[in-house]
Amino acid sequence: MIAYLKGDFVQKTPASVIVEVGGVGYDVLISLNTYSKIQDLHNGQLFTSLIIREDAHLLFGFFDIAEKEMFHHLISVSGIGATTARVMLSYMKPDELARAITQSDVKTLEGIKGIGKKTAERLVLELRDKLAKHPVEANISPLKNNTLHQDALNALQALGINRQAANQALEKAMLKESNLSVEELIKNVLRTL
Numbered sequence: 001m002i003a004y005l006k007g008d009f010v011q012k013t014p015a016s017v018i019v020e021v022g023g024v025g026y027d028v029l030i031s032l033n034t035y036s037k038i039q040d041l042h043n044g045q046l047f048t049s050l051i052i053r054e055d056a057h058l059l060f061g062f063f064d065i066a067e068k069e070m071f072h073h074l075i076s077v078s079g080i081g082a083t084t085a086r087v088m089l090s091y092m093k094p095d096e097l098a099r100a101i102t103q104s105d106v107k108t109l110e111g112i113k114g115i116g117k118k119t120a121e122r123l124v125l126e127l128r129d130k131l132a133k134h135p136v137e138a139n140i141s142p143l144k145n146n147t148l149h150q151d152a153l154n155a156l157q158a159l160g161i162n163r164q165a166a167n168q169a170l171e172k173a174m175l176k177e178s179n180l181s182v183e184e185l186i187k188n189v190l191r192t193l
Contacts (some may be wrong), residue, residue: 002059006045009038017061019046028061032090037063051075051082058082065150070094077126079119088112098131134163149174152185161193169193 046061109120
């Protein structure tokens with residue numbers, strides 16, 4: 001799986017961007033939310049999700065982890081495909097979508113093109129508890145964009161540690177000592193949990 005792409009934004013439209021990485025151009029489908037954040041950039045990083053279907057391999061790109069996480073929540077709901085999830089993320093930011101779902105705001109969800117009342121109700125039913133337990137973070141601190149932080153967080157989650165608890169412990173550990181390797185950072189966090 002391709003976790004992210006870092007390279008030059010060769011060609012941008014509100015629906016896609018071609019990211020050149022090491023001489024290879026990747027056609028990445030994006031939401032309007034992501035487009036608004038990269039439209040003035042010549043290069044950068046997009047978090048990605050590869051969807052493989054019988055007739056195509058589609059690479060979706062997201063400016064931040066919160067949008068990628070929301071995308072995965074949305075496509076986990078029966079009747080919501082990757083294209084519909086991208087449209088939803090074009091209409092609303094990830095934290096706005098999460099708020100509408102957790103507050104059972106079916107009317108707001110119905111306002112999104114392609115989302116009817118039954119689909120909106122299914123979104124609320126299937127995602128309300130998940131999003132309440134693991135809220136989508138709109139404002140990501142500078143530490144969370146740090147690759148060291150992200151690698152350590154991913155490793156701790158793979159070990160079965162709650163994301164929020166791991167995140168808090170990581171931030172404390174990184175503030176105490178800044179020149180740690182990923183392994184040392186994970187060991188320090190495991191000692192405190």
